[in-house]
Amino acid sequence: METPRLSSLYQQLILEHYRNPRNKAEMDEKTVEIHMANPVCGDEIRLQLRIEGDQIAEAKFVGQGCSISQAAISMMTAKIQGASLSDAEGLAERFTALMHGDTEVAKDRSLGDLRALQGVSKFPVRIKCALIGFDALQEALKKHAAEGPH
Amino acid sequence: MTAFDPIKIRSEFPALDQTVNDKPLVYLDNAATSQKPKAVLDALERYYTRDNANVHRGIHELSRRATVAYEDARIKVAQWINAPDSDELVWTRGTTEAINLITIAWGLDNVGEGDEILISTMEHHSNIIPWQLLARRKGASLRYIEMDSQGRLILDDLPSLLSERTKVVALGHVSNALGTVNPIKDIAAAAHEVGALVVVDGAQGAVHTKVDVQDLGVDCYAFSGHKMCGPTGIGALWARKDLLESMSPYQGGGEMIHFVGREESTWAKVPHKFEAGTPNIAGAIGMGAAVDFLAGVGMDAIAAHEDELLAYAIEQVGSIEGVHIYGPESLEERSAVVSFTLGDAHPHDISTILDAEGIAVRAGHHCAQLVMKHFGIAATARASFYLYNTKDDVDRLVEGLGIVRGIFG
Structure with a gap:
């Protein structure tokens, strides 16, 4: 097996988001919140969404991890602020496919900054790190659908 | 004994002779599990290719050979910790099962409502959760010896924590997360003054230094084969014979019985009373071979080598800008573990970058979430050393951490 290169993993854009995370704050007006943890590594986040009608009006998170x-x-x-629920769901599905090595999705420019994470797919033990936020998003959308609009 | 030569020792361990990510492997995750010498692998192969049979059952030759090898291993491992009698050594799956055995076979009959179980915030989860389960079942309460800023137990608190309500004191011999070596002998003496049982989680203890359960003055000592060059899935509980004899069985099944009736049965003698079902015969034989191997190298020589490596590692890793090392400052109070953080690089990122350099370390909470909480961190990176590690391994680690700084610096 070819050795994956570290430079494909630790891109500047990733380190920049790590140092200056967007939307990292508690939200008072949230309509749904999901707590997600990876007990193996200690990553732990809470994703908070304010959903209005068919739209994610606001998305914030708190937590810590790698x-x-x-x-x-x-x-x-950053990507899901103002997005429709179906667009957010679609984004989660495409990003998950990207992490599992789907090369077609890798060409999808609509993923924006998230494409910088493409290299993670070459580091199998780190894929779950990249997916913890999207797993929380999918849970949040499910929870919202189950509980109905507020 | 010949002079200690880590390069020669290294050649006895086939798994160390490989490249990982195109770099020669540097294995520094020994506190999780050690690599296995050829002598152990050969013992396993010999058993399976020649002597494989069930123990204590057959009259035939293979069963006789398997039984002899299995019971010989018990004698070796019992002598390894200076147990007065090899019948006091119960085979288990490992340290975790040994501690669970005590909480069930002794705990359910001897701990009651209002009683106290004293452990510490330094413990591995395997020496917390079984006691939590027991406390919940019996209405007992858990109390904790706290740690100081260097990750040492605050023993000044001991007199106020111990009372006639304390039924058991259960502590790790050596911390897997920090390397702290606890003064078990002193604590055991204090615990016995109030009549408490003293249980030691020796998963990291019997590995690096000569353990003498009689000198320590404890009642139970639990340890694992796989951390001391033996196979996984085998370990042992040593306990005083009178204690074992007074205890209820742990699991029911074959091997642990004497006579079986419709309603009532009688139990086999110790240690077999606690060994229901076909045991891990190969594992026990492998653990015996591991003990022979370590004794051949010499535990004093291993301890001296590790002390030297630890001092070098602390000095080299500790001088890297941004590194914070956790655990006791005094090397006297510390085993060959360096648990650290590096700037704002998350330990998982440190581990991934080191792995790309062929260096295996552990990153995470090390099954010691209370330790992480004490230091207000989520995780550390941990390099842990064993007899086959060298100063070159430390140098490679330091180089790797330079790459981490290059990326996260």
């Missing part, structure tokens, strides 16, 4: 998990959730929250 550069990959924190950058991925920072990029994700």
Whole structure:
């Protein structure tokens, strides 16, 4: 097996999001909150969404973890501000496919900054780090659908 | 004994001779599990290719050979910790099962409502959760010896924590997360004054230094084979014979019985009373071979080598800008573990970068979340050393940490 290169993993954009995470704050007006933890490594986040109608009016998170998990959730929250619920769901599905090595999705420019995380797919033990935020997003959308609009 | 030569010792461990990510492997995750010498692998192969049979059952030759090898291993491992009698050594799956055995076979009959169980915030989860389960079942309460800023137990608190309500004191011999070596002998003496049982989690203890359970003055000592060059899935509980004889069985099944009736049965003698079912015969034989191997190298020589490596590692790693090392400052109070953080690089990122350099370290909470909480951190990176590690390994680690600084610096 070819040795994956570290430079493909630790891109400047990832380190920049890790140091200056977007939307990292408590939100008072949240309509749904998901707590997600990876007990193996201690990554722990709470994703908070304010959903209005069919739209994510606001997305914030708090928590801590490695550069990959924190950058991925920072990029994700930036991407889903104002997105429709179905777009957010679609984004989660495409990003998950990207992490599992789907090369078609890798060409998808609409993923924006999240494409910087493509290299994670070459480091199998780190994929779950990149997905913790999107796993929380999918849970949040499910929870919202189950509980109905507020 | 010939002079200690880590390079020669290294050649006895086939797994160390490989490249990882195109770099020669540097294995520094020994506190999680050690690599296995050829002598142990050969013992396992010999058993399976020649002597494989069930123990204590057959009259035939293979069963006789398997039984002899299995019971010989018990004698070796019992002598390894200077147990007065090899019948006091119960085979288990490892340290975790040994501690669970005590909480069930002794705890359920001897701990009651209002009683106290004293452990510490330094413990591995395997020496917390079984006691939590027991406390919950019996209405007992858990009390904790706290740690100081260097990750040492605050023993000044001991007199106020011990009382006639204290039924058991259960502590790790050596901390897996910090390397702290606890003064078990002193604590055991204090615990016995109030009549408490003293249980020691020796998973990291019997590995690096000569353990003498009689000198320590404890009642139970639990340890694992896989951390001391033996196979996984085998370990032992040593306990005083009178204690074992007074205890209820742990699991029921074959091997642990004497006579079986419709309603009532009688139990086999110790240690077999606690060994229901076909045991891990190969594992026990492998653990015996591991003890032979370590004795051949010499535990004093291993301890001296590790002390030297630890001092070098603390000096080299500790001088890297941004590194914070956790645990006792005095090397006298410390085993060959360096648990650290580096600037704002998360330990998982440190581990991934080191792995790309062929260096295996552990990153995370090390099954010691109370330790992490004490220091207000989520995780550390941990380099842990064993007899086959060298100063070159430390140098490679330091180089790797330079790359971490280059990326996160």
